Amino acid sequence: MLEVMHLTKKYRKTLAVDDVSFSVPDGSIGILLGPNGAGKSTIIKSIAGLLRYDGEIRIQNFPGRSPEAKKVFGYVPEIPAMFDALTVAEHLEYIRRAYQSDITDEETGALLARFELEDKKDKLGNELSKGMMQKVSICCALAVKPKVMLFDEPMVGLDPKAIKELKDVIQELSRDGVTILISTHMLEMVKDIWEVMFVMDKGKILASYTREEAAHRDIDELFFTITEGEKGICKD
Numbered sequence: 001m002l003e004v005m006h007l008t009k010k011y012r013k014t015l016a017v018d019d020v021s022f023s024v025p026d027g028s029i030g031i032l033l034g035p036n037g038a039g040k041s042t043i044i045k046s047i048a049g050l051l052r053y054d055g056e057i058r059i060q061n062f063p064g065r066s067p068e069a070k071k072v073f074g075y076v077p078e079i080p081a082m083f084d085a086l087t088v089a090e091h092l093e094y095i096r097r098a099y100q101s102d103i104t105d106e107e108t109g110a111l112l113a114r115f116e117l118e119d120k121k122d123k124l125g126n127e128l129s130k131g132m133m134q135k136v137s138i139c140c141a142l143a144v145k146p147k148v149m150l151f152d153e154p155m156v157g158l159d160p161k162a163i164k165e166l167k168d169v170i171q172e173l174s175r176d177g178v179t180i181l182i183s184t185h186m187l188e189m190v191k192d193i194w195e196v197m198f199v200m201d202k203g204k205i206l207a208s209y210t211r212e213e214a215a216h217r218d219i220d221e222l223f224f225t226i227t228e229g230e231k232g233i234c235k236d
C-alpha cells in the first residue's frame with residue numbers, strides 16, 4: 001500500500017505539488033497522468049525520498065524516507081543514473097548486496113535475458129546507450145524484489161520489445177501483490193495495464209478513477225475531457 005497525504009512541494013516560488021492526497025492499494029497498478037510540468041516527477045521523487053516536502057507519505061505503512069521504507073521500494077528514475085566504472089552485472093550485484101536481496105544468479109540472468117542485456121553484462125555503465133541504461137535501471141529496481149515499485153516515465157527511450165516486456169513485468173508484479181505507481185504522459189503505453197488513474201495538472205489531482213469507475217470510457221477521452229476543463233465528469 002502506498003499512501004500520499006496532503007503532499008505539498010515548493011521549489012522556491014514554484015508550487016509544484018499542491019496538497020495532493022491519494023493511495024494505491026496493495027497489488028494495484030496506479031497511473032499518475034498529466035501534461036509536462038503537472039508535478040508527476042515531483043510526487044514520485046518525494047515518495048522515493050529524494051526531496052523535502054510537506055505532508056505525509058507511507059510506504060507499506062512505513063513513514064516515507066525512513067530506512068524501513070527505503071528497503072521495500074524499487075525506483076526507476078526518469079533519467080537513468082549509472083556507475084561509470086561498474087559493469088551491468090556489477091550493478092545488479094551492487095543492488096543485491098545493498099538491499100540484501102535474495103535474488104538468485106538464475107533470476108538476474110533471466111532478467112537480463114528478458115531485456116536483451118545478456119550480451120551487455122560485461123559492458124561498463126558509460127559504454128551503454130540511453131535505452132540500455134534505462135533497461136539496466138529497470139533490472140536494478142526489480143532486483144530489489146520490492147513491495148512497491150515507482151516508475152517515472154519508464155517507457156521513454158525503450159524499443160518496442162522492451163516496452164512489451166516492461167508491461168508484462170508490471171502485470172506480473174501486480175499479480176504477485178506488488179504495488180505500482182507509474183508517472184507518464186504517454187497514454188497509449190498504459191492503456192491496457194492501468195487499474196487506478198490519477199489525472200493531474202498544475203500540481204493538483206483533478207480526478208481519479210478505478211478501471212471499473214471509468215467503465216468503457218477510453219483513457220484518452222477521460223484525460224482530455226478532464227484536463228481541458230469539462231468538469232462534468234470529474235468526481236471528488
Ligand SMILES: Nc1ncnc2c1ncn2[C@@H]1O[C@H](COP(=O)(O)OP(=O)(O)OP(=O)(O)O)[C@@H](O)[C@H]1O
Binds near residue numbers: 011037040
Ligand atoms: N529542481 C527544480 N527546481 C525548480 N523547479 C522545479 C524543479 N523540478 C521541477 N520544477 C518545477 O515544478 C513543476 C513540476 O515539475 P515536474 O517535473 O514534477 O512535472 P512533471 O509532471 O513530471 O513534468 P514532465 O512530464 O515534463 O516530466 C514544474 O513547474 C517545474 O518547472
